[in-house]
Amino acid sequence: MTTLLPSPTTLAALAKIGLLVGGLMTAAAYLVLLERWIAAWVQDRRGPNRVGIPLTKIRLFGLGQPLADGLKIILKEDFTPQHVDKVLYTAAPLVILAASLAIFAAIPFGSVLPPLNIPGLPDPVPFLVAPGLDVGVLWVFALSSIAVYGVLLGGWASNSKYSFLGGLRSSAQLLAYEIPLGLGLLGVVLAAGSLKLDAIMNAQAESGIWYVFAQPLGFLVFMVASFAEAARLPFDLPEAEQELVGGYHTEYSGIRLLLFLVAEFLHMITAAFLIVILFLGGWHLWGVTGSGQEVTWLGAALRCGVLSAKILAVIVFFMLVRWSWPRFRFDQLMNLAWKVMLPLGIANLVVVATVEEFRPQLLASLGAGWAQGAALAAPWAVFFIGWIGAGLLTPSGTDNRPILTRSPLDAEHGLLTNTSRDWEKAVR
Amino acid sequence: MNPVGLPPVSSGLLVAGAVTAAAVSLWLLLPRGSDRHQSRSFYLTQRCGMLLGVVALAGLATAGRRLGSLGEDAVFLTVSIVAVVSGAATIVSRSPVYSAIWFALSLAGVAGVLLVLGAQFLGVATIVVYAGAILVMFLFVLMLAQPSGLAPYDRVSSEPLLSAVAGAVLLGLLTLSIGRLSSGTLPSRAGAVETLATTAPAALDPLEDNHVARLGAELFGRHLVAVEAAGVLLLVALIGSIAIVSRGELDAVADRHSTASHAPTSHAPTRPEGIA
Numbered sequence: 001m002t003t004l005l006p007s008p009t010t011l012a013a014l015a016k017i018g019l020l021v022g023g024l025m026t027a028a029a030y031l032v033l034l035e036r037w038i039a040a041w042v043q044d045r046r047g048p049n050r051v052g053i054p055l056t057k058i059r060l061f062g063l064g065q066p067l068a069d070g071l072k073i074i075l076k077e078d079f080t081p082q083h084v085d086k087v088l089y090t091a092a093p094l095v096i097l098a099a100s101l102a103i104f105a106a107i108p109f110g111s112v113l114p115p116l117n118i119p120g121l122p123d124p125v126p127f128l129v130a131p132g133l134d135v136g137v138l139w140v141f142a143l144s145s146i147a148v149y150g151v152l153l154g155g156w157a158s159n160s161k162y163s164f165l166g167g168l169r170s171s172a173q174l175l176a177y178e179i180p181l182g183l184g185l186l187g188v189v190l191a192a193g194s195l196k197l198d199a200i201m202n203a204q205a206e207s208g209i210w211y212v213f214a215q216p217l218g219f220l221v222f223m224v225a226s227f228a229e230a231a232r233l234p235f236d237l238p239e240a241e242q243e244l245v246g247g248y249h250t251e252y253s254g255i256r257l258l259l260f261l262v263a264e265f266l267h268m269i270t271a272a273f274l275i276v277i278l279f280l281g282g283w284h285l286w287g288v289t290g291s292g293q294e295v296t297w298l299g300a301a302l303r304c305g306v307l308s309a310k311i312l313a314v315i316v317f318f319m320l321v322r323w324s325w326p327r328f329r330f331d332q333l334m335n336l337a338w339k340v341m342l343p344l345g346i347a348n349l350v351v352v353a354t355v356e357e358f359r360p361q362l363l364a365s366l367g368a369g370w371a372q373g374a375a376l377a378a379p380w381a382v383f384f385i386g387w388i389g390a391g392l393l394t395p396s397g398t399d400n401r402p403i404l405t406r407s408p409l410d411a412e413h414g415l416l417t418n419t420s421r422d423w424e425k426a427v428r
Numbered sequence: 429m430n431p432v433g434l435p436p437v438s439s440g441l442l443v444a445g446a447v448t449a450a451a452v453s454l455w456l457l458l459p460r461g462s463d464r465h466q467s468r469s470f471y472l473t474q475r476c477g478m479l480l481g482v483v484a485l486a487g488l489a490t491a492g493r494r495l496g497s498l499g500e501d502a503v504f505l506t507v508s509i510v511a512v513v514s515g516a517a518t519i520v521s522r523s524p525v526y527s528a529i530w531f532a533l534s535l536a537g538v539a540g541v542l543l544v545l546g547a548q549f550l551g552v553a554t555i556v557v558y559a560g561a562i563l564v565m566f567l568f569v570l571m572l573a574q575p576s577g578l579a580p581y582d583r584v585s586s587e588p589l590l591s592a593v594a595g596a597v598l599l600g601l602l603t604l605s606i607g608r609l610s611s612g613t614l615p616s617r618a619g620a621v622e623t624l625a626t627t628a629p630a631a632l633d634p635l636e637d638n639h640v641a642r643l644g645a646e647l648f649g650r651h652l653v654a655v656e657a658a659g660v661l662l663l664v665a666l667i668g669s670i671a672i673v674s675r676g677e678l679d680a681v682a683d684r685h686s687t688a689s690h691a692p693t694s695h696a697p698t699r700p701e702g703i704a
Contacts, residue, residue: 088529134639138552142539145560149532152564156525156571164571171568175561195640 008121016129020104028265029066035319036065042323070258078254081158088157093252093259096150100266103143105129106136107273108198110304111283114295124293127304128198136197137189140274141182144229148174150263151238155248166247169330170231170238176337177228177235183345184222187215187352188278201282205291210281214376216383217348219279221341226271228337231264233322237330272314276307280314283307340394344386351382443603446487451596453480457520458588481516485509488603504544511537519585528567535559549643 006014033048040047051064080089110127117123133139148171155167188211189195192203204210212219228235239247246252249260276282283289283303290299328336355375362371456477489505514533521527535558542551585591647655 088525133548135548135552138549138556142552142555142560145556145564146536148560148564149529149567152567152571153529156567168568168571171564175564175568178561 008118012121012125013129016127020109020129021101023109024101024104024266024269025262027269028262029070031265031269031315032069033062033065034316035322037062038316038319039323042320073258074255076254078256081160081251083159084251085157085159088153089251090256092150092154092157093249093256093263094150095153096147096263097259097266099143099147099150100263100270103140103147103266103270106133106139106197107270108201108277108282109273110307111198111201111289111300112293112295113300114297124295126198131198133196135195137185137195137200140197140270141178144267144270145174145178147263147267150260151248154252154260158248158251160251162244162246162250163248166238166244166250170248173228173231173235173237173333173337176334177225177341180221180337180341180345181225181229183342183349184218184225185278187211187218187348190349190352190356191215197277201277201284202291202293204281205284205289208284208286208291209372209376210279210284212279212281215279215348215352215379217344217379217386218352220383221345221348222279223275224336224341226275227318227321228333230267230271230318232268232271232318234325234328235333236327237333240327268315268318269311272311272318275314276310280310282310335394340390344390347382347386348379351379355379440604442487442490444600446484447596447600447603449480449487450484450599451592453477453484454516454519454595455588455592456480457516458585458592459520459522460584460588481513485512500544504541507537507540507544509537510534511541524570525567528563528570532559532563535563546639548639 037047047062048065049062050059051062051068052058052060053064054067080086106128108126108128112124112126115123116125130136130139151170151174152167155163155165155170158164188200191211191214192200194200194203227233231238238244239249244250249257252260283306284291285306289303289306295303355378359371359375362374365371366374454477456473489509511534514530514537517530518527518534521530535554539551539554539559542548542554
């Protein structure tokens with residue numbers, strides 16, 4: 001009979017959950033500050049630099065700003081408009097935040113701890129909340145598709161035009177970009193031979209070749225798709241401020257708005273984690289971290305540090321992109337997803353599968369060095385061919401005039417009516 | 429470890445009673461002809477239905493076999509009750525959007541059950557495929573198509589009695605037969621199932637390390653033909669849908685050509701650019 005005391009495994013899991021949730025919430029708060037700093041830097045102004053330690057005059061470069069922001073938004077009135085569907089209106093922010101946090105059950109945030117020798121706790125302890133989950137990548141997918149519900153329900157339950165448009169745009173966009181995201185991911189899964197994110201990092205550390213070098217096309221597709229999944233700027237149509245006020249969270253205020261905003265930042269952090277873990281080697285850095293499973297305390301700290309630094313770099317990249325790219329139009333967004341990213345993702349998958357299939361034969365006939373070279377050259381060749389092909393096949397300029405005819409048959413039948421008078425008639 | 433909480437044969441009576449209660453409860457709860465939302469008898473029926481539902485759930489839960497540790501049982505019962513209750517709410521609720529949400533919750537419960545039982549891939553795939561893709565598509569269409577609600581006749585169940593009885597009979601038969609299979613009193617003529625039960629590896633650890641690898645080997649080894657057939661079927665469906673869409677476009681063009689000799693009166697193929 002088991003005792004009522006939780007086992008060491010449970011305690012370790014609880015400690016990891018505490019560490020992760022605390023870290024993520026703090027990170028989200030300070031990333032807002034970072035985003036504002038970067039925005040200010042890009043726009044050549046000063047940004048928040050006043051708030052320091054409360055009740056003193058110490059400024060500390062504005063590091064107290066997240067506290068002030070958080071307190072302010074929590075103390076705002078939590079107003080529920082009369083016209084909303086109360087149940088779903090309340091549930092939407094909870095769903096999105098819970099799903100965005102639960103994603104991290106399968107995402108490692110470091111390598112392993114050195115042996116602790118606690119009875120009942122299998123050594124080494126991985127920096128991962130659910131180490132037994134063999135389907136880590138799919139878990140991330142499942143939970144991020146649950147997060148779509150938050151957006152969709154928030155938009156629908158608000159019962160207002162702006163929210164509704166935001167919700168619709170968001171769900172269409174997320175559905176479209178899940179496919180290239182999955183295709184980019186499949187190449188990595190195929191090469192690493194595992195759905196566990198820590199196993200994927202270990203595979204990169206052992207070979208020393210990060211998948212960004214082995215699968216450049218997959219990296220490109222995955223990164224673009226994760227920008228879209230996180231609804232960051234070139235793809236932020238769901239909440240395009242200039243068109244939709246705030247998109248699906250227009251009607252929210254106070255702490256429920258805060259939940260939505262935190263969930264959005266968590267999406268970006270998740271995307272950064274995935275990019276680093278899948279393609280940028282995770283905790284691995286040549287000559288610094290080593291590659292085995294035996295680590296000292298210093299090594300474990302170093303690996304956590306390397307992983308965090310890479311993630312921060314990716315997040316800074318996300319933020320710089322936000323202030324340097326204009327937003328896509330919705331048809332451009334869909335064209336990019338279905339006509340560019342989907343074929344490129346399939347091309348990447350095919351070349352990776354071919355390389356992995358024939359790797360043993362290559363090794364046997366060419367020797368280790370040449371085989372590795374060939375296995376790297378093929379994806380790069382496909383990368384450049386794909387890039388050039390996509391560039392040649394998609395028009396560089398866009399025609400903003402309304403197009404009435406959609407199929408080539410219309411031209412055949414003499415129905416090409418692109419004059420403005422006909423357009424006005426058609427609209428009427 | 430035994431999967432679903434299954435009854436030993438002796439509890440057949442309990443299962444029968446619980447299933448009957450479930451049937452009556454569903455019959456009481458299913459939406460009927462007139463909208464009697466405010467009337468007293470409506471509330472009474474609703475309350476009776478819910479009470480009977482709780483009784484049925486309790487009966488099924490006690491008839492089932494325990495999994496092992498207390499915590500495991502508690503988690504299993506919680507997720508399975510979530511699955512069953514939200515499944516019932518799916519067919520009972522009158523708003524299609526709410527139905528879809530309840531269905532999603534039910535799928536989440538089913539995924540939870542599968543995760544508790546160690547079928548990780550199946551559990552997560554349920555969420556990815558059903559809740560993540562299909563249901564989001566449903567919601568998308570529902571929200572686009574029916575902003576102002578449905579006609580009354582669309583919100584009632586057309587054959588409440590028959591459907592409740594059919595569901596109850598199916599549920600009872602399945603529970604009893606699967607319970608008999610798992611409790612070992614298998615009739616000898618079902619030899620195939622027996623050999624399968626004896627050759628299957630006994631009591632795998634649910635947190636088996638190579639879960640997905642084993643699943644893949646099984647799928648692409650013993651069941652290769654089935655997997656390939658399913659793939660071909662999906663491809664055919666894909667081509668068929670594209671064919672239907674382009675046929676529709678042809679017709680629209682022909683229509684416009686024959687009727688409107690001047691400017692077209694609307695964009696006939698309203699399919700958004702790019703979603704093909």
